[in-house]
Amino acid sequence: xxxxxxxxxxxxxxxxxxxxxxxxxxxxxxxxxxxxxxxxxxxxxxxxxxxxxxxxxxxxxxxxxxxxxxxxxxxxxxxxxxxxxxxxxxxxxxxxxxxxxxxxxxxxxxxxxxxxxxxxxxxxxxxxxxxxxxxxxxxxxxxxxxxxxxxxxxxxxxxxxxxxxxxxxxxxxxxxxxxxxxxxxxxxxxxxxxxxxxxxxxxxxxxxxxxxxxxxxxxxxxxxxxxxxxxxxxxxxxxxxxxxxxxxxxxxxxxxxxxxxxxxxxxxxxxxxxxxxxxxxxxxxxxxxxxxxxxxxxxxxxxxxxxxxx
Amino acid sequence: xxxxxxxxxxxxxxxxxxxxxxxxxxxxxxxxxxxxxxxxxxxxxxxxxxxxxxxxxxxxxxxxxxxxxxxxxxxxxxxxxxxxxxxxxxxxxxxxxxxxxxxxxxxxxxxxxxxxxxxxxxxxxxxxxxxxxxxxxxxxxxxxxxxxxxxxxxxxxxxxxxxxxxxxxxxxxxxxxxxxxxxxxxxxxxxxxxxxxxxxxxxxxxxxxxxxxxxxxxxxxxxxxxxxxxxxxxxxxxxxxxxxxxxxxxxxxxxxxxxxxxxxxxxxxxxxxxxxxxxxxxxxxxxxxxxxxxxxxxxxxxxxxxxxxxxxxxxxxxxxxxxxxxxxxxxxxxxxxxxxxxxxxxxxxxxxxxxxxxxxxxxxxxxxxxxxxxxxxxxxxxxxxxxxxxxxxxxxxxxxxxxxxxxxxxxxxxxxxxxxxxxxxxxxxxxxxxxxxxxxxxxxxxxxxxxxxxxxxxxxxxxxxxxxxxxxxxxxxxxxxxxxxxxxxxxxxxxxxxxxxxxxxxxxxxxxxxxxxxxxxxxxxxxxxxxxxxxxxxxxxxxxxxxx
Numbered sequence: 001x002x003x004x005x006x007x008x009x010x011x012x013x014x015x016x017x018x019x020x021x022x023x024x025x026x027x028x029x030x031x032x033x034x035x036x037x038x039x040x041x042x043x044x045x046x047x048x049x050x051x052x053x054x055x056x057x058x059x060x061x062x063x064x065x066x067x068x069x070x071x072x073x074x075x076x077x078x079x080x081x082x083x084x085x086x087x088x089x090x091x092x093x094x095x096x097x098x099x100x101x102x103x104x105x106x107x108x109x110x111x112x113x114x115x116x117x118x119x120x121x122x123x124x125x126x127x128x129x130x131x132x133x134x135x136x137x138x139x140x141x142x143x144x145x146x147x148x149x150x151x152x153x154x155x156x157x158x159x160x161x162x163x164x165x166x167x168x169x170x171x172x173x174x175x176x177x178x179x180x181x182x183x184x185x186x187x188x189x190x191x192x193x194x195x196x197x198x199x200x201x202x203x204x205x206x207x208x209x210x211x212x213x214x215x216x217x218x219x220x221x222x223x224x225x226x227x228x229x230x231x232x233x234x235x236x237x238x239x240x241x242x243x244x245x246x247x248x249x250x251x252x253x254x255x256x257x258x259x260x261x262x263x264x265x266x267x268x269x270x271x272x273x274x275x276x277x278x279x280x281x282x283x284x285x286x287x288x289x290x291x292x293x294x295x296x297x298x299x300x301x302x303x304x305x306x307x308x309x310x
Numbered sequence: 311x312x313x314x315x316x317x318x319x320x321x322x323x324x325x326x327x328x329x330x331x332x333x334x335x336x337x338x339x340x341x342x343x344x345x346x347x348x349x350x351x352x353x354x355x356x357x358x359x360x361x362x363x364x365x366x367x368x369x370x371x372x373x374x375x376x377x378x379x380x381x382x383x384x385x386x387x388x389x390x391x392x393x394x395x396x397x398x399x400x401x402x403x404x405x406x407x408x409x410x411x412x413x414x415x416x417x418x419x420x421x422x423x424x425x426x427x428x429x430x431x432x433x434x435x436x437x438x439x440x441x442x443x444x445x446x447x448x449x450x451x452x453x454x455x456x457x458x459x460x461x462x463x464x465x466x467x468x469x470x471x472x473x474x475x476x477x478x479x480x481x482x483x484x485x486x487x488x489x490x491x492x493x494x495x496x497x498x499x500x501x502x503x504x505x506x507x508x509x510x511x512x513x514x515x516x517x518x519x520x521x522x523x524x525x526x527x528x529x530x531x532x533x534x535x536x537x538x539x540x541x542x543x544x545x546x547x548x549x550x551x552x553x554x555x556x557x558x559x560x561x562x563x564x565x566x567x568x569x570x571x572x573x574x575x576x577x578x579x580x581x582x583x584x585x586x587x588x589x590x591x592x593x594x595x596x597x598x599x600x601x602x603x604x605x606x607x608x609x610x611x612x613x614x615x616x617x618x619x620x621x622x623x624x625x626x627x628x629x630x631x632x633x634x635x636x637x638x639x640x641x642x643x644x645x646x647x648x649x650x651x652x653x654x655x656x657x658x659x660x661x662x663x664x665x666x667x668x669x670x671x672x673x674x675x676x677x678x679x680x681x682x683x684x685x686x687x688x689x690x691x692x693x694x695x696x697x698x699x700x701x702x703x704x705x706x707x708x709x710x711x712x713x714x715x716x717x718x719x720x721x722x723x724x725x726x727x728x729x730x731x732x733x734x735x736x737x738x739x740x741x742x743x744x745x746x747x748x749x750x751x752x753x754x755x756x757x758x759x760x761x762x763x764x765x766x767x768x769x770x771x772x773x774x775x776x777x778x779x780x781x782x783x784x785x786x787x788x789x790x791x792x793x794x795x796x797x798x799x800x801x802x803x804x805x806x807x808x809x810x811x812x813x814x815x816x817x818x819x820x821x822x823x824x825x826x827x828x829x830x831x832x833x834x835x836x837x838x839x840x841x842x843x844x845x846x847x848x849x850x851x852x853x854x855x856x857x858x
Binding site: 178179 | 831858
């Protein structure tokens with residue numbers, strides 16, 4: 001690879017990196033140009049009532065941006081978490097904005113896109129944050145029962161952990177990039193509670209092959225694997241909104257069945273590598289280093305039939 | 311008749327005592343402690359190879375397992391106090407006195423042991439200083455060293471992390487000392503010989519590689535926009551005007567940002583080929599994009615870096631390599647190169663006071679110096695001219711006749727006004743001074759003395775201390791780039807304005823830099839994976855730096 005071509009390639013790809021972008025950059029780039037209208041924007045200064053008690057800095061949007069706009073011409077509601085403020089964690093105001101958005105979605109029958117970037121509940125406002133997670137899940141499921149699609153996008157610095165992982169699991173469909181991680185307990189939490197033998201949080205290759213986007217895609221935890229570009233996330237959101245499944249009793253039964261099948265198939269695997277081998281990937285160790293294109297081709301070959309149920 | 315070979319006979323006796331556990335030179339790992347108890351004597355000066363990167367970990371564990379009734383009062387003379395075992399020898403009563411250079415990971419515990427009187431401290435040195443003393447008054451009686459492999463004659467291959475080994479062995483083996491090596495394996499034929507077998511007395515097959523830590527890998531993903539701004543200021547305000555071609559970088563994020571800006575921002579400034587071509591530097595992964603873009607002509611290394619071996623092998627035009635193709639590093643030579651043959655040192659620090667003294671010692675932590683003071687000091691013995699050296703000398707002393715004027719090395723401290731955890735970088739009084747008072751040290755542990763510092767770069771601008779004519783100007787120049795820290799807010803506004811008019815202080819706008827342009831998109835690589843791409847897949851980062 002010549003230096004010049006490497007420079008151009010890296011520059012082009014990263015110039016619009018989703019992982020690198022701020023929440024506001026993601027919203028702006030995701031929606032049709034100039035169509036975003038923010039609700040309860042930073043000018044309203046709805047800041048956390050809890051953080052000042054800990055002498056911690058507030059942010060005027062509390063790390064959650066909500067509003068409406070158009071995606072490929074269609075009206076949608078959108079929420080984006082700022083992973084660089086408090087690790088995108090859910091606090092009282094942060095959570096209330098998303099709850100309100102999802103309730104509005106049910107009333108307006110307008111689909112929702114959520115750009116997750118969160119470590120979970122904000123410890124400084126734990127009770128309010130935990131309640132916010134419960135309220136968001138309820139509002140999300142109520143919206144889906146009203147035939148409103150809710151799409152989750154995961155590819156930010158903070159990943160999608162804790163309550164964020166629970167909310168993501170309630171979504172109609174998910175798109176994830178390699179950098180994205182989806183889980184409930186984070187690596188450090190697992191290590192602290194179960195010991196380093198159970199999970200070494202410093203072994204980042206292990207973290208990524210257990211919780212990262214490629215693994216989630218391979219076992220069917222996410223519907224689309226996307227490249228780390230804003231354009232790729234936008235295309236995925238458009239595609240998923242068009243085909244997301246409704247939340248019905250039959251759907252829940254299918255989901256339960258699929259989880260049982262997955263547990264039967266992989267329950268004894270100690271490492272994601274074992275799962276990948278069992279999925280028929282001979283050279284499982286090569287998966288993490290694969291480029292987007294190589295992995296996408298592999299994913300299309302390996303994944304079981306696209307299943308409405310995750 | 312007087313006796314002129316007591317040392318030689320004493321060594322023969324030590325080797326004979328150790329030979330009970332050896333077959334030829336080879337000693338089983340299980341007998342390591344017994345060997346040490348036989349060869350080392352109470353009160354000996356012992357170098358337990360703890361370098362910046364590689365560690366003789368098996369020998370360290372063997373030493374702490376020794377019986378303190380047999381081995382006691384040892385005087386440890388080693389550059390790095392890195393492993394817990396390096397301090398366990400003091401807690402166990404095996405060693406008493408310590409002369410060292412660097413103690414990064416053990417900095418807190420070493421402070422405790424010093425306060426508690428468990429360690430009798432000789433001095434905290436710079437690397438070159440300690441190496442120098444190996445040949446004058448701190449010559450080891452026994453050296454416990456680490457290598458990648460040995461052959462049956464005791465020849466050693468140290469691999470890319472040669473580091474301190476040749477220096478330690480030279481001082482020990484040629485002054486009647488005993489050299490004991492731990493190796494990862496014993497082979498029929500070595501890739502190359504780094505240490506000749508006649509300087510090695512015992513070899514222990516550890517059956518695994520020695521411990522080595524990736525100390526010089528900075529994740530581009532963690533570089534902030536403020537750090538990028540400081541890097542832009544440094545490139546445009548120092549590298550460009552002085553034309554700095556020969557240099558050393560510290561290991562902080564600010565200098566990593568500079569490395570990653572060379573192929574982007576540096577290219578735009580037209581600096582390629584004019585700056586940053588010859589280096590005394592460890593194999594920093596963040597320099598890969600600049601190397602691949604043709605900025606770098608050559609690099610000499612103190613040690614290696616985990617994951618860089620294959621890349622280095624494939625870039626022998628850039629690095630110093632052996633006949634086998636792998637890197638040959640050498641800390642003593644590289645430190646000397648940094649001291650005498652580099653025109654600039656630029657690095658981060660934790661604290662700077664009003665005189666420009668800087669220190670990485672904070673309350674309760676004694677990290678030692680390592681090599682920064684060798685890099686970050688004006689070499690008074692230097693005699694060869696170069697453009698940056700002459701120009702800096704002229705700025706410092708415009709009145710002197712040019713032919714009689716000393717040049718000056720550029721010694722640049724770079725950082726954000728508020729560092730990690732919002733701790734101010736600028737202070738009225740260094741923690742190092744309080745530590746010296748508490749421990750009753752003759753010298754406060756100062757990393758870089760104020761009279762060696764030529765520039766301070768923060769996001770507020772560049773203070774050129776060469777242009778300061780007295781202590782007041784110096785103080786106000788420092789306050790002038792100290793931003794919103796207490797030190798910065800106590801500046802004399804009018805005084806600082808006058809300094810700015812004279813170019814002693816230069817703000818981003820004075821250099822034509824818009825702080826809003828300091829964007830992560832300027833970095834040639836924004837993740838460790840980007841570095842892997844740049845290297846054509848040759849760089850193999852350790853797992854803790856991956857996010858894939």
